[in-house]
Amino acid sequence: xxxxxxxxxxxxxxxxxxxxEVIAKVPPILHTPLMSGSNAISGITIVGAVVIAGLxxxxxxxxxxxxAVTFAMINVVGGYKVTDRMLAMFxxx
Amino acid sequence: xxxxxxxxxxxxxxxxxxxxxxAALTEAAEHADSLLxxxxxxxxxxxxxxxxxxxxxxxxxxxxxxxNLLSAVGMLIAIVVTLGDKEIVSWWxxxxxxxxxxxxxxxxxxxxxxxAMPQMVGMLNGFGGLGSATVAFAEFLRVYFDPLxxxxxxxxxxxxxxxxxGMVTFTGSVTAYGKLEGWKIKGRSISNPLLVPRHxxxxxxxxxxxxxxxxxxxxxxxxxxxxxxxLYLIAAVLGVMAVIPIGGADMPxxxxxxxxxxxxxxxxxxxxxxxxxxxxxxxxxxxxxIILTKIMCNAMNRSLLNVVAGGFGQELSxxxxxxxxxxxxxxxxxEEAVMVLEAAQKVFIIPGYGMAVAQAxxxxxxxxxxxxxKGVEVRYGVHPVAGRMPGHMNVLLAEANVPYEQLADLExxxxxxxxxxxxxxxxxxxVNPAARHDRGSPIFGMPxxxxxxxxxxxxxxxxxxxxxxxxxxxxxxxxxxxxxxGDAKKMVSSIVSELKGH
Numbered sequence: 001x002x003x004x005x006x007x008x009x010x011x012x013x014x015x016x017x018x019x020x021e022v023i024a025k026v027p028p029i030l031h032t033p034l035m036s037g038s039n040a041i042s043g044i045t046i047v048g049a050v051v052i053a054g055l056x057x058x059x060x061x062x063x064x065x066x067x068a069v070t071f072a073m074i075n076v077v078g079g080y081k082v083t084d085r086m087l088a089m090f091x092x093x
Numbered sequence: 094x095x096x097x098x099x100x101x102x103x104x105x106x107x108x109x110x111x112x113x114x115x116a117a118l119t120e121a122a123e124h125a126d127s128l129l130x131x132x133x134x135x136x137x138x139x140x141x142x143x144x145x146x147x148x149x150x151x152x153x154x155x156x157x158x159x160x161n162l163l164s165a166v167g168m169l170i171a172i173v174v175t176l177g178d179k180e181i182v183s184w185w186x187x188x189x190x191x192x193x194x195x196x197x198x199x200x201x202x203x204x205x206x207x208x209a210m211p212q213m214v215g216m217l218n219g220f221g222g223l224g225s226a227t228v229a230f231a232e233f234l235r236v237y238f239d240p241l242x243x244x245x246x247x248x249x250x251x252x253x254x255x256x257x258x259g260m261v262t263f264t265g266s267v268t269a270y271g272k273l274e275g276w277k278i279k280g281r282s283i284s285n286p287l288l289v290p291r292h293x294x295x296x297x298x299x300x301x302x303x304x305x306x307x308x309x310x311x312x313x314x315x316x317x318x319x320x321x322x323x324l325y326l327i328a329a330v331l332g333v334m335a336v337i338p339i340g341g342a343d344m345p346x347x348x349x350x351x352x353x354x355x356x357x358x359x360x361x362x363x364x365x366x367x368x369x370x371x372x373x374x375x376x377x378x379x380x381x382x383i384i385l386t387k388i389m390c391n392a393m394n395r396s397l398l399n400v401v402a403g404g405f406g407q408e409l410s411x412x413x414x415x416x417x418x419x420x421x422x423x424x425x426x427x428e429e430a431v432m433v434l435e436a437a438q439k440v441f442i443i444p445g446y447g448m449a450v451a452q453a454x455x456x457x458x459x460x461x462x463x464x465x466x467k468g469v470e471v472r473y474g475v476h477p478v479a480g481r482m483p484g485h486m487n488v489l490l491a492e493a494n495v496p497y498e499q500l501a502d503l504e505x506x507x508x509x510x511x512x513x514x515x516x517x518x519x520x521x522x523x524v525n526p527a528a529r530h531d532r533g534s535p536i537f538g539m540p541x542x543x544x545x546x547x548x549x550x551x552x553x554x555x556x557x558x559x560x561x562x563x564x565x566x567x568x569x570x571x572x573x574x575x576x577x578x579g580d581a582k583k584m585v586s587s588i589v590s591e592l593k594g595h
Contacts, residue, residue, distance in 0.1 A: 005247040008364050008372055015373040018145060019380025025152045028477055028502045031385060031484030034151050035352050036214050037161050038381040041144050042221040042355040044168065044374035047137075047175045048228040048366050053190060054181025057235060062183065064231040066190045072224035073194020074201070075355075078217050080165045081202035086210070086488050087158040093496035 033086045040079025046072035136174040137370035143167030144374055148381070154497045171370055207492045208449050211481040212273040215266045215348055218355040222262025225358035226325070229255035232365050233310075233321055246311060251364035253307035256321065257328045259358040264332030266351050272341060273481055286340045286404045293402065296334045303327050338403025342446075342522070344481040346389045346400045353382020385483050392477035394528075394538035420570040422557070425577050427587040433549060433575075434588070437513035440464060441505055443474045443542050444486045447519020447554075453582040457518060458493035460585050463592040474505040474542050476523035506543050515544035517552040517568075519581050524550075525566045550574040553581045 026034045049072045053065025144167050150160025176187070205213045229252045236244040236252075272284045281287075289295065306324040310317030339347050356378025363371025390397050425433070434440065442461065448454060461471040473495065475486045487500055509515070517524050520542075527534040528541045544550050545568055552569060554576060568574055577584050 004245075004367055005364075008247075008367065008369065011369050011372050012360060012364075012376050015141075015376035016380050019148075019377040020384060022145060022148045022377075023151075023381045023384050025149075027152065028388075028475065028484060029487040029497060029500045030151055030154060030157055031388075031477075032210060032214070032482060032488045033157060033161070033484070034148075034381065035349065035385060035483060036210075036217065037151060037164060038148065038378045039214060039217050039221060039352055039355060040161075040168070041148075041164060041374050042218075042352075042359045042378040043224070044140075044171060044371055045221060045225040045228055045359040045362055046168075047171050047368060047370055048232075048362050049190070049224060050172065050175045050187055051178065051181065051366065051368075052228055052231040052235070053186045054176075054178070054183045055235065056183040057238065060234055061231060062186050064227055064234070065183070066186050066193075068224050068227035068231060069187055069190025070194040070197070071220045071227060073191055074198040075194075075217050075221040075224060076168055077195045077198030078202045078213075078220070079198075080161060080168070081199055082205060082210075082213060082217070083161045084158065085202065086207075086491070087154075087161055089207075089488070089491040089494075090154040090157065090497050091491070091494065092155075093498060 029090075033083050033090075036079055036086065037083040040076055040083060043072050043076035043079055046076055133174050133178060134369070136170055137368075140167040140171040140174075140370055141373040143170070144377060148377060207489055208452060209273075210488055211344060211348060211485060212270050214482060215269045215273065215351060218348075218351045219263045219266025219270070221355035222259045222266065222351075222358045224259075225355075225362045226256055226259025226263065228362050229259060229365055230321070230325065232362075233318075237315070237318060242315070248365050248367075249311040249317075250307070251361045253310055253321070253324065255358055255361040255365055256324050257303050257307070257331075258354055258361060260325055260328035261332040261335060262351055262354040262358055264329045265336045265347075265354070266332075268333050268336040269344065269347050269351065272336070272339075273344065283337065284341045286338045288338045288404060289334075292334070292338055296331065299327055299331045299334065303331065335401065339401065340403070341481070342478075343393075343400050343403075345478050345483050345485070346386060346393075346397070348482040349382050349385035349389055350397075350401070351382075353379050353386060356380075356382055389478055389483060392540060393536070394540065422569050423575045425551070425575045427577070427584055427591060430551060430575075430577055430584075431588055431591040433551065434464060434469070434514060435467060435592075437464075437469055437549075439470045439472075439508075439512050440514045440516060441472055441474050441509070441512050441542075441544070441547065442516045442518060443476070443520050443524055443544060444490070444518050445476075445479050445520025445523060446481065446485075447521075448581060449480055449485065449489055449519070451519060451581040453518065453585055454489040454493040456582050456585040456589060458490065458495045460589050460592065461495065461499070463589055467592070472499050472501055472505065474501055474503070476520070476542065477502060479520060479523055503540055503542065509543050509546045512547040514549045514551055515542070515547035517544060517550065517554075518585070519553065521554075521566055524568055526568055526571075527566070544568070545571055545573070548573065551577060553577050553579075553584055555580065 049068035053069050055061045143163050147160040147164030150156040233252050276283050306320045310320040356375045359371050360375025464471050479486045524542050524544045526545050528536045528539040
């Protein structure tokens with residue numbers, strides 16, 4: 001147990017560092033698309049939702065799985081699409 | 094992936110029928126199984142790398158759109174690979190969820206107006222949080238019904254955290270959505286700060302109760318089913334309590350913070366499921382939200398605690414009017430304004446939330462284009478907290494076809510002394526000189542556009558009422574300031590037609 005948790009924790013800390021490094025360079029004019037784009041990434045919980053929905057452990061896993069997949073997918077599709085719409089508007093002279 | 098799972102299934106069958114070679118075959122099946130796991134994990138790594146590259150490409154408008162696409166490809170890979178996991182048997186449920194979610198998401202994204210973008214982003218954050226909280230609850234039930242009944246402590250703890258953060262994100266986002274949409278409770282708009290008696294004490298107590306329920310759940314997870322249900326309900330209340338005291342002008346901080354929470358909810362869910370794709374991606378989003386939150390707080394010179402405590406930003410229109418007595422302002426109509434603008438060489442436009450409310454961005458962009466034709470250099474100064482979310486004004490101006498080279502932030506101050514006309518449209522606190530010198534002012538220390546240093550300041554405003562922070566603005570009474578009263582869209586439009594006529 002402790003090894004798995006340690007692995008997870010190390011990955012978490014390193015990913016936070018990468019996040020800070022990469023995102024600190026985003027200029028203010030792109031802050032809104034950055035937010036909606038990163039928001040779409042938080043829809044990655046879809047992966048967990050798909051696993052739960054597919055377990056087939058009983059009615060509860062079907063219902064919760066369906067709900068979780070739906071919520072996460074709204075986040076994913078809505079997030080990427082709306083970001084794309086905004087970024088398409090940013091043009092040069 | 095499917096081939097591998099097929100092979101491992103066949104091997105497992107073979108084991109039962111041929112006991113002689115059972116040991117060897119078990120080993121082979123395990124081998125195939127671990128190969129499958131390796132493949133899935135490597136594909137997750139590719140997804141995570143695509144997310145990172147995608148975010149990196151967001152650092153320039155030129156590459157940002159491709160970056161977002163790359164990130165979407167990463168997401169697609171993650172979903173497809175997960176579907177290939179051999180444990181998954183219930184395709185109908187997954188398919189129905191994927192289609193329902195995609196349709197709702199696509200409709201929301203295609204129909205939303207650019208001016209309603211803060212609500213939209215807030216809502217999507219909420220769905221992400223709710224998704225994570227739902228996954229965490231299902232994972233709890235899986236552990237709860239597991240015949241072994243031997244859950245890991247870290248799994249239970251992270252399920253509790255995911256439940257807490259996910260639900261706070263969800264109900265907090267719904268509350269923020271309501272504030273931005275101007276929902277009313279008993280005729281009172283919830284956009285203004287709302288505090289119940291002993292608000293902060295109550296919030297802290299609720300948070301402690303959540304922690305207590307979490308501890309109860311980990312100590313005795315069988316009795317913990319009720320504890321975790323209570324945890325979900327109280328966390329939902331806590332989300333509302335956290336956002337409701339915060340005023341409209343502080344929304345950029347709230348939206349950034351909720352953005353961060355939605356990532357942290359996915360991250361803790363990743364801990365509970367031992368899924369490092371969720372941990373990496375969730376952490377990236379968490380980091381992004383934290384950075385934006387910090388930028389927003391710095392741009393207001395306030396601490397995060399001060400912002401989330403709320404109560405800031407009450408509209409005090411009557412109090413503002415009395416202190417304005419005895420001072421005079423210079424007024425201009427559209428025709429006079431055109432004469433001043435035509436004589437200028439350098440014009441800076443400072444837009445604020447008022448421009449979004451009046452939907453004046455297209456008129457403003459057209460005015461700038463007309464001035465550009467007459468040889469006037471026009472640039473926009475967008476304050477980090479102008480509007481209701483980070484970068485709100487930039488999106489509206491981009492929608493109105495303003496080229497992004499003309500969009501600048503506070504760096505514009507270095508050229509302010511060469512500026513002939515600073516046009517303030519629907520902005521107030523971000524141009525208030527009191528932030529520089531008046532220690533008693535609530536916005537003291539906030540970085541502002543020093544428009545008072547321009548040769549002429551032209552302020553487009555409905556009336557002399559103070560802005561959302563309820564603070565009197567001395568800028569309006571300076572000798573080099575002229576006021577153009579009226580609806581921003583109407584006034585700018587009449588300037589545009591005057592400019593066309595000349």
